Amino acid sequence: MSENQGKIVVSLEDLLAQADLLKKQIDELQKAQEELAESLASINAAKDSIEELSKQQEMLIASDKKGYLMFRVEQQPQSKVLVYLGLSYYAEVELPTAIKILESRENELNQSIQDINSKLSESINAYSQIAEILRSIQQQAPKKGE
Template sequence: MSDEKGRTIISLEDLLAQADLLKRQIDELQKLQAELLDSLSAIKSAKDALEELKNPQKEMYLSGDKRNFLMLKTSQVSIDKVLVYLGLSYYAEVTPDVAVKILSERENELNASLQEVNKRLTESANAYAQIAEILNSIQAQQQKGG
């Protein structure tokens, strides 16, 4: 709806609904951001492990899980092939160098996705802040007048 000056008029209910929608969108984007950061961390760990394995040592410790609750003590590990995750439950048996290349490509894709999520998150947070400012202004006017 518009007034005679061409300004858009929005009901308080619509404004509250928009704020609620933005809040849910922000929550979902934050979850997605955390998942992307977790995946990037896992890829970095995988690449670091491959680098460690390129230089065989008498003894080394490998993490059995991503939080290091289990460490595996190994001796004289030499790797010719590794399994690298391709997505959709598919793995490929490749050389460590090819695995690093595949992981780096995935890392680049995830970084691009993270940038897009961060951009959308910033836009949503700014829109939410604007609506919150309007709602606070309305509340202050009601307290003064009523």
């Protein structure tokens, strides 16, 4: 990179390297975004399960993801559940406390999703700008050869 009469000059290789780096960053951010959305969906499912626990006396529990085998389980009134705290630790807590823990985790995930969305937007904008510069270079290249 050098300055030439107040303009910044960047090599084509530097632009291509920056575009490649941004593309990788965008892919990683999108993957993180998907993982956080999946975690958020799991937390919502857990909260829904707690609400259902307090309402039902009998439950059907799937033994697999597709539901090929279901168990009919009669339950005692549930007063406590195990909630994941992180780092492989669980706590046995009352239902209202479990909801509070899950809501706290939900808020953390929502904040993380907002942060990632912001970084993703910045990366996409930067990538689009570089792509536009590369397109204009490509369009000008044949004209110089004429």
